[in-house]
Amino acid sequence: GTMVNQIWVNYIRDIAKDTIKFIEEVYYPDLMAMAPFYKDWFKIGGGLSNQNLLCYGDFPRYANDLSEKSLLMPNGAIIDGKLDEIHPVDLKDPNQIKEFVDHSWYQYPQPDAGLHPWDGITDPKFELGAGTEGTKTDIKWLGAESRYSWIKAPRWNGHAMETGPLARMVLAYAKKMPEQTELVNEALSKAGVPIQAMFSTLGRTLARCLEARMMAREMLRCVDELEANIKAGDEVAANMEKWEPSTWPLECKGVGPAEAPRGALGHWCVIKDGVIANWQAVVPSTWNASPRDPKGQLGAYEAALLGTPVAVANQPLEILRTIHSFDPCLACATHVLSTEGQELCKVQVR
DSSP, X not given: OOOOOHHHHHHHHHHHHHHHHHIIIIIHHHHHHHGGGGGGGGSSSOGGGGTOEEEEEEEESSTTOOSTTTEEEEEEEEOTTOTTOOBOOOTTOTTTEEEEOTTXXXXXXXXXXXXXXXXXXXXXXXXXXXXOEEETTEEEEOOTTXXXXXXXXXXXXXXXXXXXXXXXXXXXXXXXXXXHHHHHHHHHHHXXXXXXXXXXXXXXXXXXXXXXXXXXXXHHHHHHHHHHHHHTTOOOOSOOTTOSGGGSOSSEEEEEEEEETTEEEEEEEEEETTEEEEEEEEOHHHHHTOOOOTTOOOOHHHHHHTTOOOSSTTSOHHHHHHHHTTOOOHHHHSOOBOTTSOBSOOOOOO
């Protein structure tokens, strides 16, 4: 690997400073200057954002400490818009997160039953379902029972959730976390709108900008901390305690959570006989772009589009504006298959 020396530390610090400069002098001012011309968009595209929000928490400021006081990004869930009632999120609880496929192009042994990712099954079945008009390559109409997505429908305690910068900033605001609260209050004051304005297409865009301001400052703090640690003789880059495969248990399961730029990200792994038996990833765009579930609950994209006015029907720019506010990554949220719906590759390691 590359040696970390003073030249590299200075280089990284310059990148952090340039990032802060761009955000403070271009990104944030431009957004705040344009916001007054699009105030209607503080009322459009909210969807689940004023109801159900999900965060796993990330960026501990203290080593090996995932407690509330350490996390820069919060852990928790808000249900039914109750900002004064934050629910803890446990990714190991088999009852909290389940994925459904009754409207997806997959099949489960029990079609309407959800599966926790540790028990997850990814078995493609490309069929359109009852109520669909047209063909697989030319769908004309989707009915209530139609299958219409390669994305599964994850649910937290049975609820469709929104995840991402808006979820993180609102949850942090509800928890009165000082940095996020200050950033949100400053922006809302400049825009002349209440906290409810965050629950919108423009609020989602604003939340991403505010989080960028916060994380750029954090990046500079991290560089300074890295330099101070090295000067103090602390050059440990990783915990090597479990580096050797011979130290690993033959059977175990675990989950790796993170707050990716688009939101809550989890990878669940099951190991049997010393090899990976199951690996399931539920990424932010899986949460946000999910299709309906057996209860008929809409995913975050779908819910955000309800009530969106469209000026020109055959040029639905307003729909794109709301979807873009989520920063979609559909390639992350699904699996690669051939046009016939078959797996292209399967890798088996012995």
